[in-house]
Amino acid sequence: MPDEREFICVTCPVGCSILAKVEGQELIEIRGQACQRGEAFVREELTAPRRMLTTTVRVRGGKLPLVPVRSSAPVPQGLLFALARALRQVELSAPVGDHQPVMLNALDTGIDIVTSRAVEACEGYEEKPGAGT
Amino acid sequence: MRSLTCDVLVIGSGPAGLAAAYEAKKHGAEDVLLLERNDELGGILQQCIHTGFGVREFGEDLSGPEYAWRWIARARSADLRVLSETMVLGVDHSRRVVASSRALGLVEILPRALVLAMGCRERPRGALAIPGSRPAGVFTAGTAQRLVNIEGYMPGERYVILGSGDIGMIMARRLTLEGAQVVAVCEILPYISGLRRNLVQCIRDFDIPLHLCTTVTEVRGRDRVESVIVSRVDEQWRPIAGTRQEIPCDTLLLSVGLVPENELTRMAGATIDPATGGPVVDEGHGTDVPGIFAAGNVVHVYDLVDDVSAAARIAGRSAGRYVRQGAPEAGQRIRLRAGENVRAVVPQILGLAALEEGPVVLQFRARHPVEGPVRAELVMGEGAGARVLLSRRHRYVRPAEMVTMSLPPALAAELAAAGDSARDLAVRIIE
Numbered sequence: 001m002p003d004e005r006e007f008i009c010v011t012c013p014v015g016c017s018i019l020a021k022v023e024g025q026e027l028i029e030i031r032g033q034a035c036q037r038g039e040a041f042v043r044e045e046l047t048a049p050r051r052m053l054t055t056t057v058r059v060r061g062g063k064l065p066l067v068p069v070r071s072s073a074p075v076p077q078g079l080l081f082a083l084a085r086a087l088r089q090v091e092l093s094a095p096v097g098d099h100q101p102v103m104l105n106a107l108d109t110g111i112d113i114v115t116s117r118a119v120e121a122c123e124g125y126e127e128k129p130g131a132g133t
Numbered sequence: 134m135r136s137l138t139c140d141v142l143v144i145g146s147g148p149a150g151l152a153a154a155y156e157a158k159k160h161g162a163e164d165v166l167l168l169e170r171n172d173e174l175g176g177i178l179q180q181c182i183h184t185g186f187g188v189r190e191f192g193e194d195l196s197g198p199e200y201a202w203r204w205i206a207r208a209r210s211a212d213l214r215v216l217s218e219t220m221v222l223g224v225d226h227s228r229r230v231v232a233s234s235r236a237l238g239l240v241e242i243l244p245r246a247l248v249l250a251m252g253c254r255e256r257p258r259g260a261l262a263i264p265g266s267r268p269a270g271v272f273t274a275g276t277a278q279r280l281v282n283i284e285g286y287m288p289g290e291r292y293v294i295l296g297s298g299d300i301g302m303i304m305a306r307r308l309t310l311e312g313a314q315v316v317a318v319c320e321i322l323p324y325i326s327g328l329r330r331n332l333v334q335c336i337r338d339f340d341i342p343l344h345l346c347t348t349v350t351e352v353r354g355r356d357r358v359e360s361v362i363v364s365r366v367d368e369q370w371r372p373i374a375g376t377r378q379e380i381p382c383d384t385l386l387l388s389v390g391l392v393p394e395n396e397l398t399r400m401a402g403a404t405i406d407p408a409t410g411g412p413v414v415d416e417g418h419g420t421d422v423p424g425i426f427a428a429g430n431v432v433h434v435y436d437l438v439d440d441v442s443a444a445a446r447i448a449g450r451s452a453g454r455y456v457r458q459g460a461p462e463a464g465q466r467i468r469l470r471a472g473e474n475v476r477a478v479v480p481q482i483l484g485l486a487a488l489e490e491g492p493v494v495l496q497f498r499a500r501h502p503v504e505g506p507v508r509a510e511l512v513m514g515e516g517a518g519a520r521v522l523l524s525r526r527h528r529y530v531r532p533a534e535m536v537t538m539s540l541p542p543a544l545a546a547e548l549a550a551a552g553d554s555a556r557d558l559a560v561r562i563i564e
């Protein structure tokens with residue numbers, strides 16, 4: 001017997017409610033998605049859900065103490081905590097560029113973590129050997 | 134006091150102010166001045182580090198800062214004058230603006246047109262009147278967002294969040310990913326007040342307990358929050374006896390709604406719509422004070438920033454046109470009212486001359502959710518005898534999701550022919 005399940009597509013802010021008939025991991029019928037990406041989303045939810053990761057990374061000598069970072073594409077949901085933990089260990093030195101890579105191929109996902117904005121260096125800040133951590 | 138003049142003055146550099154200033158410049162205003170009280174442009178988006186912005190505007194899923202910086206780059210390319218660290222203190226009906234500026238001291242600015250784009254602010258604890266002690270550890274969700282995302286400071290370790298607004302849900306995920314514990318999200322209504330995608334990706338994904346029809350009835354703790362008492366409520370929001378439960382926590386976050394920031398709008402003498410908390414505007418986003426326009430969350434609180442930019446463009450264009458040609462010929466003006474299951478309609482005033490020139494988009498919200506097919510209608514007259522001018526189907530309506538309806542220019546002739554009976558139209562949502 002196929003199950004009737006409701007999904008809320010998180011691919012874009014529209015957040016379509018999608019009704020899907022599924023049997024195990026197989027998709028039998030689907031309705032409610034306003035665009036094609038909705039079906040791809042449901043298929044992925046049934047097998048290997050992915051989510052965007054956004055967090056912050058510390059910046060040394062910057063006008064701001066943190067820079068926001070994001071994954072360049074959605075990452076496997078099960079890795080969100082491990083990635084956030086790994087990024088808490090990272091510290092960049094100002095100036096930090098926009099879309100500067102922070103972690104390439106993060107945890108072997110094939111996905112990069114990049115900055116979401118630039119952070120200028122603080123005037124008068126000099127890098128001291130051994131400063132920071 | 135120094136005195137400045139300009140064609141268009143924009144107050145606030147969030148997405149609304151940036152888009153309005155950019156568009157005013159493109160539509161004929163030579164000298165556009167943008168004022169911002171912070172040292173950086175971009176408004177509240179700089180602290181909204183999550184993605185979900187820009188899908189409509191740029192066809193990409195951007196973070197808040199990315200969306201802001203794209204607009205800042207646009208504004209820079211358009212050669213606007215920008216004065217940051219400048220706080221506007223007063224405005225009057227003749228558009229005389231007084232501001233305190235770090236670079237210039239106290240200044241007076243006399244623009245030919247003015248765009249208000251001050252955004253919104255969060256409802257604070259005082260508006261809720263939760264009894265109990267006043268220990269440290271109670272924050273609005275937006276304050277916590279700034280502390281965590283900009284200042285790098287965790288306000289607590291064990292959180293209860295009151296209200297299921299988007300900022301609260303987004304903070305629940307953010308704090309959880311940072312290693313904190315979110316032990317409960319309580320919502321007084323029987324449904325969440327934010328977007329459903331946030332219910333999925335911020336609450337359910339992390340198994341955060343969500344309690345509907347539940348509120349915080351007491352805060353306990355001497356110097357710091359030690360626990361909160363939550364109770365289930367009945368339909369009248371009265372706590373139900375015997376449902377009290379104590380939840381130990383060190384921090385309470387409030388995510389109980391946003392209100393348009395309209396001190397300056399009131400000073401200028403513009404009429405405020407009690408249903409939106411923002412000024413009454415016409416289809417060009419002009420207020421009822423000549424030459425004063427409003428854009429973004431000062432008008433009503435938006436849920437998608439792309440819609441803020443789109444609406445602000447209209448305001449900027451109108452301001453540019455006002456500078457070039459003065460007030461446009463309004464023609465017949467129609468008052469738009471909120472009918473059945475509609476909370477408020479923007480714009481509140483529709484000029485037929487403008488509708489003849491191009492489609493006008495109405496934006497409104499449902500009062501209560503309907504999880505089945507509904508029709509949004511524009512009607513003339515009341516009740517069963519009402520004449521339906523336009524009817525659009527929707528699969529559902531939810532208060533958290535704004536509904537839009539585009540009025541076609543062809544409607545203008547029909548309304549003109551109806552004369553006085555079309556002075557006052559209502560928007561309703563029916564099953």
Ligand SMILES: Cc1cc2nc3c(=O)[nH]c(=O)nc-3n(C[C@H](O)[C@H](O)[C@H](O)COP(=O)(O)OP(=O)(O)OC[C@H]3O[C@@H](n4cnc5c(N)ncnc54)[C@H](O)[C@@H]3O)c2cc1C
Binds near residue numbers: 148168178394428438
């Ligand atoms: C705390 C908070 C968090 C939010 N998080 C989200 C989110 O995660 N996702 C989302 O889609 N929407 C969010 N919103 C809604 C968000 O505000 C809108 O999507 C959008 O940013 C509104 O743009 P705006 O330009 O109207 O206002 P804002 O971005 O708020 O910009 C208003 C600007 O005006 C300036 N200003 C105000 N008064 C004065 C004055 N007197 N003088 C000079 N300058 C002044 C302010 O400093 C600010 O820069 C949030 C709102 C708040 C309050």
Ligand code: SF4
Binds near residue numbers: 016035038039
């Ligand atoms: S189905 Fe398409 S429109 Fe609907 S939420 Fe998903 S991506 Fe957005």
